[in-house]
Amino acid sequence: MELGKGFAFVARRQHIVTDTSDFYIDLVFYNYYLKCFVLIDLKTDKLTHAAIGQMNMYVRMYNDLKRSEDDNPTIGIILCTEKDETIVKYSVLAENEQFFASRYRLYLPKEEDLKQLIETSRIYLELKQQY
Incomplete structure (x- = not known):
């Protein structure tokens, strides 16, 4: 899938x-x-x-070794087959705006499935903000 605008490939x-x-x-x-x-x-x-610890280390290393003074802090994204909300809640992901974990799919879901996923995520975020 497309990453979005402004992305340039650096390395694999x-x-x-x-x-x-x-x-x-x-x-x-x-x-x-x-x-x-x-x-x-x-x-x-x-x-x-x-x-999560590995990505935390990669982001810190990249900020120290590769990032220039004009660059904003490095962003780390972990794509996995299953995201455990408990691990996310009690890890550095919960407190850091530079780290993200998301579940990936091998196929494009149906429109109904996407709507359900968005609604579930919205409800989860509302509940999370209440606590």
Whole structure:
């Protein structure tokens, strides 16, 4: 699916090296409208706290090693087959506007399914704001 306007492809499986370790970021984009890098981590299973910690580290590393002074903070996106709301609630995702986790689908859902998903998400956000 299309990411939207302003995205430029930077790298696939980008190799990041520290003094002691090697890491590979699945996809890296730069958004010219947002003026920031967007890191995408692809997970073929459900969301885990380890995946969130990994993306947190990638975003911090990218901000330190790649981001210029004119750039906004790096955004990290985790795409997974299943999002566990409890893990999201008690992780860095709940407090940070730079990290996102979302479920992906291998096919485009029917219009009715999309409407139901949007309504469910809207109700969840309303309940979350109440607490």
